[in-house]
Amino acid sequence: xxxxxxxxxxxxxxxxxxxxxxxxxxxxxxxxxxxxxxxxxxxxxxxxxxxxxxxxxxxxxxxxxxxxxxxxxxxxxxxxxxxxxxxxxxxxxxxxxxxxxxxxxxxxxxxxxxxxxxxxxxxxxxxxxxxxxxxxxxxxxxxxxxxxxxxxxxxxxxxxxxxxxxxxxxxxxxxxxxxxxxxxxxxxxxxxxxxxxxxxxxxxxxxxxxxxxxxxxxxxxxxxxx
Amino acid sequence: xxxxxxxxxxxxxxxxxxxxxxxxxxxxxxxxxxxxxxxxxxxxxxxxxxxxxxxxxxxxxxxxxxxxxxxxxxxxxxxxxxxxxxxxxxxxxxxxxxxxxxxxxxxxxxxxxxxxxxxxxxxxxxxxxxxx
Numbered sequence: 001x002x003x004x005x006x007x008x009x010x011x012x013x014x015x016x017x018x019x020x021x022x023x024x025x026x027x028x029x030x031x032x033x034x035x036x037x038x039x040x041x042x043x044x045x046x047x048x049x050x051x052x053x054x055x056x057x058x059x060x061x062x063x064x065x066x067x068x069x070x071x072x073x074x075x076x077x078x079x080x081x082x083x084x085x086x087x088x089x090x091x092x093x094x095x096x097x098x099x100x101x102x103x104x105x106x107x108x109x110x111x112x113x114x115x116x117x118x119x120x121x122x123x124x125x126x127x128x129x130x131x132x133x134x135x136x137x138x139x140x141x142x143x144x145x146x147x148x149x150x151x152x153x154x155x156x157x158x159x160x161x162x163x164x165x166x167x168x169x170x171x172x173x174x175x176x177x178x179x180x181x182x183x184x185x186x187x188x189x190x191x192x193x194x195x196x197x198x199x200x201x202x203x204x205x206x207x208x209x210x211x212x213x214x215x216x217x218x219x220x221x222x223x224x225x226x
Numbered sequence: 227x228x229x230x231x232x233x234x235x236x237x238x239x240x241x242x243x244x245x246x247x248x249x250x251x252x253x254x255x256x257x258x259x260x261x262x263x264x265x266x267x268x269x270x271x272x273x274x275x276x277x278x279x280x281x282x283x284x285x286x287x288x289x290x291x292x293x294x295x296x297x298x299x300x301x302x303x304x305x306x307x308x309x310x311x312x313x314x315x316x317x318x319x320x321x322x323x324x325x326x327x328x329x330x331x332x333x334x335x336x337x338x339x340x341x342x343x344x345x346x347x348x349x350x351x352x353x354x355x356x357x358x
Contacts, residue, residue, distance in 0.1 A: 005253045005340040010243045012334040014235050014257070098228055129228035131264035132332070157311045158264045161326075190313045193322035 018133055021101035025136030030226045032113035035219040036121065038135055040159060041143035042152075043125030046169040048077045049202040050143070050211075051120055055084035057212060064115060068107050069122040070099040077122065087111065098129035101136055118219070127156040138222045139215075145170040146179040150187060157191040165196045165214065172201040232265055232332070233273040237283050239334050244282070247339060254287040256336035260329040261295050261311050295329030 013019060029036050039047045051067060058065045066087040069077045078090035091099060091107050104121060113119075121137060123130045142163035144152045147170060153160045160166065166188045174181065181199065188195055196214060200207025240255045259267060267290055274288040295308040299316035305327055306316050315322045 003340045005338045007256075007336050007338050008243075008247065009336050010334050012239045012243065014232060014239060014332045014334060016239075017235070096228075096231070128264065128266075132228065132232070154312045158262055161262060161311070161314070162264070189322065190315075191311070193314050193324040195324075 015132065018101045021105060022134035022136040025101055025105060026138075028113060029119070029136060029138070030222075032116070033223070033226075034113050034116045034119050035139075035215075035222055036119045036135075036137045037139045037141060037215065037218075038121040038123055038137040039141050039143060040123045040127070040130045040163065041125060041145075041169075042127045042148060045125070045143040045145040045148065046202055047122050047125070047143055048080055050167070050169065050200070051122055052081055052084055053202050053205070053208060054212070054215075055081060055086040055120070057208070058118060059084060059086055063117045065118045065120065066111065066116050067120040067122060068099075068104060070103070070124040072097070072124060093124055097124055097126050098133055099123050099135060100133045104135050118215075127152075127159045131159040131162045139164050139218050141165045141167060143167045143169050144184070146174045146184075147177050150180050150184040153184075153187040153191045160188060160191045160195075163192070163195070164218075165198070166192070167207075167211065168197065168199045170201060170203075171199045171206055172204050227266075227269055227273075229265060229269040230273040230277060232270060233277040233288075236274065236288070236334065237277055237281055240283060240286075240337060241281070243334070243337055244339060248341065250337075250339035250341050252283050252286045252337055252339050254289050254338035255283070255334065256289045256291065256338075258291050258293050258331045258333040258335050260293045260331035261308075262326065262329040263332045265332060267292070291335070293329060293331050296327040297323045298325040298327055299323050300325070 041047050055065050067081050068089050068091055070091045070093055071077050072093055075090045078088045081088040089107050091103050121135055140163040142160055168184055188197055198207050198210050200211055240252055244250050244252050271288055278284045295311055296305050297308055299306045299321055301319050301321040309317050
């Protein structure tokens with residue numbers, strides 16, 4: 001037996017635990033002076049290849065860099081990234097299709113953040129779920145490869161809108177797949193007006209300098225605000 | 227699909243609120259869902275029913291209020307509701323604008339509850355699904 005149902009007002013953010021944890025991570029990153037960038041894309045858009053090149057370059061220029069890499073099942077990505085000789089840790093999510101702030105925090109437990117200048121977080125290849133979870137990153141970069149088609153941003157507007165920078169990857173294949181670059185750029189701007197965009201090919205190295213320059217700019221801006 | 231973990235968080239949050247109100251029985255959970263939350267409504271409704279099974283919220287209903295994306299249009303100097311999230315432009319003047327005012331919500335906003343009669347108090351797992 002119970003009384004007649006009544007409606008009571010509550011106000012609770014469903015993801016508050018993740019958001020609180022992300023906020024505390026962001027403060028920790030700031031205190032340690034480490035700039036954190038996350039990469040999101042569909043599977044196979046080129047996150048790992050770009051990261052491998054980026055880590056290698058930044059290390060050769062004397063930066064202290066590290067990476068966390070999310071994957072459903074394998075440690076292949078971590079093995080590839082380890083070739084850069086930067087510290088790399090794999091987060092195997094099992095059946096979970098995205099990283100959350102708790103996974104990031106637990107993975108960082110053994111690292112001293114103040115030993116790092118830059119931390120990269122490669123999310124699980126997925127253009128849907130990662131958009132809901134703040135990881136405490138300073139910059140979220142979304143990748144779309146030319147082989148995926150120009151309309152990717154229109155199919156997944158939420159993740160493009162949640163990101164700060166868009167990279168159009170595998171530009172070396174653009175001609176072969178008759179990629180319409182102007183159309184792709186328009187679509188990105190439609191779902192996130194004013195978004196910074198870079199075309200690159202991690203294979204040939206085109207656009208990598210521009211990407212690293214942008215990264216440095218955001219690093220400087222973050223440091224200036226901190 | 228992350229709607230199942232979202233559903234579990236909703237159940238956790240609603241249970242917490244119900245407990246603060248003396249362990250009241252929950253008949254419905256009201257949620258505000260923004261078009262930019264990254265959560266698919268149908269998948270969430272489906273997951274909710276499954277996730278409720280065996281919890282004190284079993285049999286409760288998830289009521290979702292859709293929230294459109296509201297942007298600020300600098301040209302009109304006004305808040306405008308987007309017609310589609312495929313195009314962040316002002317529906318009145320067509321100006322593109324990145325300035326999102328709201329639309330990312332994933333919020334518990336209300337519970338339909340009834341106080342349980344203490345004389346018929348049973349274990350939390352057992353009263354689930356019993357109508358008032």
